[in-house]
Amino acid sequence: MPDVNITVDGKKLAVPAGTLLIEACKSVGIEVPSFCYYPGLSLQGACRMCLVKIEKMPKLQTACTTVVTEGMVVSTEIDEVRQARKAMLELLLANHPLDCPVCDAGGECELQDMTFSYGAAESKLIDIKNHKDEQQWSPVVYFDRPRCIMCYRCVRICGEGMDVWALGTANRGSAQLIMPNHSDYLECEECGMCIDICPVGALTSGAYRYKTRPWEMKHVGTVCTHCADGCKTTLGVRRSPTGMQIVRGDNRDKSGINGDFLCIKGRYAFDFASHDHRIQQPLIRREGRHVPASYDQAYEHIALRLKEIREQHGGHAIGVIGSTRTSNEESYLLQKFARLLLGTNNIDHHRTADFPSFAGALARKKDATASMRDVFNAPAILLIGNDPTEQHPLLAWQIRNNVRLHRARLYVVNSSPIKLRRQAASFTQIPAGSEPQLAAFLAGDDSAANALASGEITREALAALRDKLRGEPNLIIIFGSELRGSSIDSLVRFGAAISGAKFVCLGDYANSRGAADMGLYPDLLPGYVPVGSGARFHEEWGAPVPTEPGMNLLQMVDAAKAGRLKALYIVGANPVARYNLDPFALSKTFIVAHDMFLTETALLAEVILPAANAYEKSGTFTNTCGDLQLLKKAGDITTVKSDFEMLLRVADRLGFDLRQLVPFRQAERADLGQSRGAQSGEADRHAIWLEAHGLEPKLSPFDPIAMLDEIQRLVPGYDVSRVELLAGNDQHTSIEAGVASSIASQPELILPANDTLFTSGTLGRYSRTLNSVIENPRRAPADKADREVVV
Amino acid sequence: MRFSDSFESRFTSMLGHYPTKRSVLVPTLLYMQDELGYLTDEAIRDIAQRLELTELEVRNVISYYSMLTTRPRGKYNVQVCRNISCMLCGADDVIAHLKKRLGIAHKGTTADGMFSFEEVECIGACSWAPAMQVNYDFHEKLTPENAEKVLDEYRRKGSQ
Ligand code: SF4
Ligand code: SF4
Ligand code: SF4
Ligand code: FES
Ligand code: FES
Numbered sequence: 043m044p045d046v047n048i049t050v051d052g053k054k055l056a057v058p059a060g061t062l063l064i065e066a067c068k069s070v071g072i073e074v075p076s077f078c079y080y081p082g083l084s085l086q087g088a089c090r091m092c093l094v095k096i097e098k099m100p101k102l103q104t105a106c107t108t109v110v111t112e113g114m115v116v117s118t119e120i121d122e123v124r125q126a127r128k129a130m131l132e133l134l135l136a137n138h139p140l141d142c143p144v145c146d147a148g149g150e151c152e153l154q155d156m157t158f159s160y161g162a163a164e165s166k167l168i169d170i171k172n173h174k175d176e177q178q179w180s181p182v183v184y185f186d187r188p189r190c191i192m193c194y195r196c197v198r199i200c201g202e203g204m205d206v207w208a209l210g211t212a213n214r215g216s217a218q219l220i221m222p223n224h225s226d227y228l229e230c231e232e233c234g235m236c237i238d239i240c241p242v243g244a245l246t247s248g249a250y251r252y253k254t255r256p257w258e259m260k261h262v263g264t265v266c267t268h269c270a271d272g273c274k275t276t277l278g279v280r281r282s283p284t285g286m287q288i289v290r291g292d293n294r295d296k297s298g299i300n301g302d303f304l305c306i307k308g309r310y311a312f313d314f315a316s317h318d319h320r321i322q323q324p325l326i327r328r329e330g331r332h333v334p335a336s337y338d339q340a341y342e343h344i345a346l347r348l349k350e351i352r353e354q355h356g357g358h359a360i361g362v363i364g365s366t367r368t369s370n371e372e373s374y375l376l377q378k379f380a381r382l383l384l385g386t387n388n389i390d391h392h393r394t395a396d397f398p399s400f401a402g403a404l405a406r407k408k409d410a411t412a413s414m415r416d417v418f419n420a421p422a423i424l425l426i427g428n429d430p431t432e433q434h435p436l437l438a439w440q441i442r443n444n445v446r447l448h449r450a451r452l453y454v455v456n457s458s459p460i461k462l463r464r465q466a467a468s469f470t471q472i473p474a475g476s477e478p479q480l481a482a483f484l485a486g487d488d489s490a491a492n493a494l495a496s497g498e499i500t501r502e503a504l505a506a507l508r509d510k511l512r513g514e515p516n517l518i519i520i521f522g523s524e525l526r527g528s529s530i531d532s533l534v535r536f537g538a539a540i541s542g543a544k545f546v547c548l549g550d551y552a553n554s555r556g557a558a559d560m561g562l563y564p565d566l567l568p569g570y571v572p573v574g575s576g577a578r579f580h581e582e583w584g585a586p587v588p589t590e591p592g593m594n595l596l597q598m599v600d601a602a603k604a605g606r607l608k609a610l611y612i613v614g615a616n617p618v619a620r621y622n623l624d625p626f627a628l629s630k631t632f633i634v635a636h637d638m639f640l641t642e643t644a645l646l647a648e649v650i651l652p653a654a655n656a657y658e659k660s661g662t663f664t665n666t667c668g669d670l671q672l673l674k675k676a677g678d679i680t681t682v683k684s685d686f687e688m689l690l691r692v693a694d695r696l697g698f699d700l701r702q703l704v705p706f707r708q709a710e711r712a713d714l715g716q717s718r719g720a721q722s723g724e725a726d727r728h729a730i731w732l733e734a735h736g737l738e739p740k741l742s743p744f745d746p747i748a749m750l751d752e753i754q755r756l757v758p759g760y761d762v763s764r765v766e767l768l769a770g771n772d773q774h775t776s777i778e779a780g781v782a783s784s785i786a787s788q789p790e791l792i793l794p795a796n797d798t799l800f801t802s803g804t805l806g807r808y809s810r811t812l813n814s815v816i817e818n819p820r821r822a823p824a825d826k827a828d829r830e831v832v833v
Numbered sequence: 834m835r836f837s838d839s840f841e842s843r844f845t846s847m848l849g850h851y852p853t854k855r856s857v858l859v860p861t862l863l864y865m866q867d868e869l870g871y872l873t874d875e876a877i878r879d880i881a882q883r884l885e886l887t888e889l890e891v892r893n894v895i896s897y898y899s900m901l902t903t904r905p906r907g908k909y910n911v912q913v914c915r916n917i918s919c920m921l922c923g924a925d926d927v928i929a930h931l932k933k934r935l936g937i938a939h940k941g942t943t944a945d946g947m948f949s950f951e952e953v954e955c956i957g958a959c960s961w962a963p964a965m966q967v968n969y970d971f972h973e974k975l976t977p978e979n980a981e982k983v984l985d986e987y988r989r990k991g992s993q
Contacts, residue, residue, distance in 0.1 A: 210893040223889040 048114040057110055064092055064105040067118060074118055075127060075156055077134075077241050078193040079106035082302070082447065083202055086194050089134075091156070093126045094118045102126055124160070131162035137172045137216065139188045147243030149256040153191060172216070179228040181814035182248050182310065183237060187219055190244035196220060196236035203302070205442055205464060206230050220244070227820050231799055233435075234309040235302070238292050249310040249811055250290045254280055262676035263295045263770055265663045266308035267367055267552045267656035268802045270394075271414065271436035272665030272772070274298025275308045277657060277676040285678035288312045288657060299414040299669060299772050305435035306815065307802055312657060314808035315677050319639050321652040322681040332640075332650065337683070337691070344649050345695030347632050348384065351608045357385030357588065361598040361607050364391040364562040365614030365685070366551035367805070369661025369673055371746035372685045373553070373560035374568060374753050375703060376613055379689055382583055383698050387564050387573055387592030388607070392620050393792045395549035395666070396526040397558035401570040401777045403534040404545070410534075412518045412544035413774040414667045418444045420544075422451045422514040426533075427477050428522025428548050431461040432798045434666070437520070437548075438462060453511060455480055470499055470507060477524035478532075484508055485532035516542035523548065526789035549666045550795035551803055552656065556664040559757065559777070565591035569758040570777075582756060584702065594791055595621070603627040610634075613685050614653060616804040618642040620793065636685050641804055652682040659684040661746040662767070669772040670762055687744045706748040834879040840864055844883075854884045858894055862901055872903045899953050907942045907949035909987045911935075912966045913975075915952045918959035923976070927963055928952060930977035931984065947991050948984065 045056040050067055057066040065081075067074045077089035085107045093102040097115040102123065105116075117123065134153065142148040157163050174187040194211065197220065201207040208230035212221040222228040237245040259278035266273045274297065278290035291309045296302060324340035325332040335343070351359055362380040364373050373391075380389045404410045417423065417440040430438035438461075444450040445465040454466040457474035472480055472494045482490035483504060491501045511517060519537050521530075530547070537543040549555055561568035567576040574589045593601055595617060601607035603624075609632040618625055619642040628646050635647035644650050656663070661673045690700055700706075754760050762773035795803055806812050815821075836844075843864060847857045858880065865876050872895055881888045895901045899912075913919075913928050932938060935948055942949040958964035961973030965980065972983050 207887050207889065210887075210889040212893050212896040214897050221889065221893065223887065225892070 046110045046112050046114075048110050048112075048116065050116045051118055059110070061110050062106060063094070063096075063103075063108040063110055063114075063116065066110050067094075067105065067116075072118055074105045075160065076106055077152060077156075077191060078195065080195050080198070080239065082443070083195065083198040086198070089191065089193050090130050091127060093123060093130070095120055095123055127156075127160045128162045131157055131160055132165065134191045135162065135165060136167050137188055138191075139171065139173070141189075144252070145186075145189065145243035146246045146251055147189075147240075151243060152241035177226065178248070179222045179226075180230065180232060180248075180820075181818050182232040182234055182306065182811065183222075183228055183230075184246045184248060184251055185220065185222075186244050186246065189242050190220055191242055192218055192220075193241060195239045195241065196245055199235045199239045199302075200230070202446060203439070203443065204231060204233060204235060205461070206233075209236060224820075229821060231431075232306045232815050233304065234292075234306060235304075238294075238304075238309070239302070247310065248814070249313065250278075253289050254278075259289060260286075261294070262674050263298070264657060264674040264676055265552070265665075265671045266304070268307035268311060268805065269305075269434060269436075269797065270549050270551055270554050270666035271300075271434050272552070272663060272667075272669055272671055273300035273304050273308045273436050274671070274770075274772075275304055275312075277312060279676050279678075285680045286676070288315055288677040297770065299665075299671075300436050300439070301418075303436055303439045305799060306811065307435075307799075307806075307809075310811040311802060311806070311809040312677075313810050314638070314805050315655055315657055315679075317639070317808040317810075319808065320679070320682075321638060321640065321644075321650060322679070323652060325650040327648045337651075340649050340651060341688075341691045341695045344634050344692050347648075348609060348611075348692075349696060351632065352384060355608050358388065358592070359606065359608040360384045360386050361388040361593065361601070361610045362386070362390075363595060363598075363610065363612045363615050363617060364389065364557055366392055366394070366554040366557050366803075367656055368553065368557075368614050368685050369656065369659065369746060370553065370556040370560050370664060370670075370753060371661045371749035372613070372689070373557050373562055374757075375686060375689055375749055377561045377568065378583065378703055379693060380611075381567075381587040382585055382702065383693055383696060384611075385588060387588045387590065388598055389562055389592060390564055390595040390598065390791075391554075391557045391562040392551075392595075392615055392617060393558070394551065394554050394794050395523045395547050395558075396530060396789055396792055397547060397549065397555065397777070398563065398566060398570055399527050399530045399789070400545070400547040403531045404777055406778065407534075407538075409776065410537075410544055411668050411774070411777055412520075412546050413669050413772070414440060414665060415669075415772070416544060417441060417518060417520070417546065417667070419448065420444065420450060420516060420518040421448075422453070422511075422517045424453045424455070424511055424514075424517055424519045425462065426455045426480060426519070426521040427457075427524035428520075429456070429458070429460045429462075430520075430548075433522075433550065433796070434548060435799060437546075437666075441465065451514065453507065455507075468507060468510075470504070472496075472499065475524075477521075478526075478529040481521075481525055481529040481532040481536070484511070484536040486536075487532075511536075512540060515540065516544075518544050518546065520546040520548065523550075523792055523794045526792060546667050550797065552665075553663045555666050555668060556662075559664055559668075559760070559775070560753070564594050564597075568753070568756065569760075571758075579756060582752070594788060596791065599623055599627050602631040605630055607631055612636070612643060612647070613689075614638075616641040616643045618646065619804060636688060638682075639804075639808060651688050653688070654679070654682045654684045658682070659686070659746070661686070662750060664775060668759075668775045668777055670760065670767060670775050671772045672767055672770055674770075684744075684746075686746055686749075690743050700743040704743045704745075704748050705752050706743050706745060834875055836865065836868055840868060855886055858884055858886070858891065859898070862891075862895060866901060871905050872901060874903075877903070899951070905942070907947050908991050909947060909967050909984075910949045910951065911984070912951045912953040912956065913980075914954070914956050914958070914962070914964050914966075916955035916959075918955070919963040922962040924963040926977050927965070927975045927980050931980055934981055934984070947988060 046059050047056050055070050064074050074092045076092040078086040087104050087107045092105040094105045095117040096103050176186045178184050197209045200209045208223045210221050237247045259280050261276050263276045266275045275291050276295045277288045279286045280289050291312045293304045324335045326335040364376045442465050451467045452465050453468050454463050455470045463469040476493045479490040479493040491504050495501050517540050611634045613636045633647040634649045635644040636651045636653040637644040657676045660675045664670050758778050759776040767773050800812050800815050877891050881891045937950050939952050956966050963975045964973045
């Protein structure tokens with residue numbers, strides 16, 4: 043569009059036609075105060091804070107609803123405007139309680155800031171202010187009515203952004219107020235979007251209310267540890283007797299792939315970290331009871347037993363189970379630990395998607411995966427299976443808002459009428475379990491339509507859908523774990539005929555994709571390289587590693603039952619509960635567990651090491667789309683350690699040269715600068731920078747970034763910009779099979795988490811916030827039924 | 834929910850008058866209220882379904898308009914204007930007097946269910962202030978005395 047020339051406060055500028063005046067001003071650094079205006083939401087024009095003078099217009103105009111026109115001359119700093127702003131503030135403050143000293147928003151309140159900038163703190167009102175007590179609307183949302191300035195941001199974000207429509211406005215004039223959908227309580231997705239978008243302290247959260255003041259916290263932007271979407275969440279941490287405690291989660295740092303979005307888990311379910319049941323010291327089972335031990339004793343005990351078993355029975359008598367919530371560096375280290383040190387390929391993890399088949403199908407295809415950001419910008423999206431609203435809340439947000447703001451065309455094929463059908467240009471309901479036939483049909487197998495057609499969904503309708511999709515260039519194809527193995531091949535073949543088509547394969551936990559990419563498979567090395575063709579790894583690792591595929595998780599359990607598997611090393615996983623295993627099957631096996639809690643699995647362990655969670659360590663995570671992001675250490679409990687450190691301590695006790703496991707002081711050296719005389723201060727500055735980013739210089743084997751060096755060098759697709767990554771930006775990796783184009787995956791091992799908005803694998807049950815929502819008696823029973831709790 | 838045939842035919846024809854369904858909400862609410870006396874929970878659910886709105890949206894609209902109500906009212910709803918023109922011409926006295934005679938306050942209903950009383954903002958009859966509206970009928974140039982007579986007349990009609 044051609045540019046339009048305007049003048050603001052004497053400055054001449056050219057902006058694209060269609061730009062809102064308030065944005066045009068912002069582009070040259072002129073701030074027009076606003077409350078109700080919020081980019082990405084519909085225009086409201088409610089607060090009148092943004093009034094400016096436009097030449098030739100009789101009255102002041104709202105800059106937030108005025109579109110620039112050629113030759114417009116605007117003044118934002120004349121007396122008339124200043125007077126209007128002051129008057130608006132005075133009206134807003136008329137019934138405002140001015141309880142800033144106790145208000146959660148105090149110190150980061152837009153009303154406070156504006157009053158500070160534009161005056162009107164003294165009130166001419168002599169009447170008594172309207173007062174209403176604070177109300178609790180749900181376990182998450184509290185409402186303090188007198189603080190509300192009626193900007194409608196909450197109403198719009200809940201409706202337009204979330205498609206929940208749980209908030210509205212009742213009455214008018216000075217009696218106007220925000221109302222929840224059940225008049226005195228809320229039934230909604232509890233995302234907290236309304237709370238964070240509220241410019242004042244009218245909406246507050248059960249998790250943070252009256253806990254602390256904003257300036258008493260340190261703010262750390264890291265990655266959510268719940269679902270596989272990888273939202274950036276800013277954690278507010280405060281000193282506590284045991285270290286640093288997380289007291290708040292929000293996304294004031296909007297630079298993440300999630301922009302404004304966080305679901306309840308990313309915003310409030312950090313509280314598992316301070317749960318009372320956290321294991322605070324190593325435990326060793328003696329005479330049937332777990333008794334506290336020192337780290338030293340625990341490491342010694344583990345090393346002794348592992349050495350014994352390895353020497354007597356060989357590496358194949360040892361198994362390793364990795365985690366879907368540890369960092370990439372930890373998963374990579376774990377498989378290296380298993381292969382190099384224990385000498386076994388018996389390594390697996392809880393699989394929630396068929397990433398190996400996906401990698402195989404995409405072999406040697408460039409740019410074939412979509413990033414989470416792409417999902418917000420693509421012109422068209424095909425979604426097969428899954429229910430993103432429950433299982434991938436960010437993905438659902440990206441899709442929904444792409445449709446709303448960019449008019450993307452969404453095609454949904456699902457066995458249930460999922461919520462996203464409301465945004466869909468076309469919704470096709472197919473029988474449960476027939477997703478593979480759909481993939482076959484799309485790939486051109488017309489006979490597969492038999493299994494799909496029923497009622498309104500005729501063969502013609504299916505064919506028409508397929509034709510339509512074929513004519514959608516740059517289509518993003520997103521599929522759930524319903525599609526596995528050869529079905530993924532079919533889908534990729536279908537996509538290959540569409541120019542620019544990209545894919546997203548949906549797995550379930552925060553670093554499931556990372557666990558897969560880092561080679562937590564008995565038959566695959568990192569980057570989906572078959573164990574038999576890992577020359578480059580062998581070379582780098584400088585030692586022979588087993589080339590025969592090992593046992594998968596279920597085979598390991600069988601072997602344990604039969605007495606063939608003597609030891610099982612489990613890091614951050616709960617296979618006993620997840621796979622519903624018979625605990626007795628593992629009774630003869632020596633088990634080590636790294637965990638935060640005494641889970642069903644940890645209870646069986648002979649040695650339990652208290653683990654730090656993802657909010658307490660640095661490293662990287664890969665979301666389900668393949669976006670690599672930096673984890674930054676936020677909270678801290680002095681009594682626990684990262685899995686990375688604990689693994690290395692065990693390796694050390696086993697007499698292993700740690701330099702072989704972690705290339706510290708080997709690859710990119712940390713520059714300490716001592717040699718540079720006057721410049722030696724740089725060392726400190728560098729160290730401070732590293733500390734501020736939750737990193738340590740790579741002088742210690744415990745520095746995960748040293749491991750990242752190796753990952754970036756060896757894992758195909760991970761060679762992304764280190765600078766961008768360290769700066770906190772997401773970097774899209776590409777999935778490409780190292781060698782073979784077809785990988786024999788074992789689809790039967792895939793067990794989707796089926797989490798809902800309010801559950802999160804084994805972690806969810808330790809979150810007070812999530813439990814309070816699940817147990818909330820005011821949720822409708824029908825709703826409860828379809829949110830069955832799986833822990 | 835069952836409404837009269839005339840309601841249904843009016844509703845159907847109104848739907849065709851606007852580009853979006855929700856536009857018929859306000860007139861429909863008024864017609865429903867005419868049939869039911871007030872907007873019941875069931876009626877709100879019904880209209881929300883018909884127009885594909887949330888019940889919350891319907892309630893929000895109702896709460897905006899003083900002529901729509903979700904509570905039962907008396908047979909005659911007396912709305913006396915208290916806005917500027919009427920106030921200058923003596924509305925305060927009329928209001929005080931009627932309240933006393935009816936024995937109810939703002940938004941109250943008499944025990945026999947005959948009258949509800951409400952102070953409202955400008956009803957567009959400023960030229961003949963002070964003014965009041967009883968159901969759909971206007972009464973103008975009020976004094977405490979003639980206003981009372983108007984109500985007496987309604988009471989007579991209402992108890993026949
Ligand atoms: S918490 Fe989320 S879903 Fe609930 S009212 Fe607020 S914005 Fe809407
Ligand atoms: S509650 Fe907050 S966001 Fe909602 S209208 Fe009031 S001030 Fe605005
Ligand atoms: S959508 Fe997923 S990653 Fe984002 S906040 Fe929710 S659980 Fe965390
Ligand atoms: S910001 Fe323009 S009216 Fe509120
Ligand atoms: S002021 Fe009373 S009718 Fe207008």
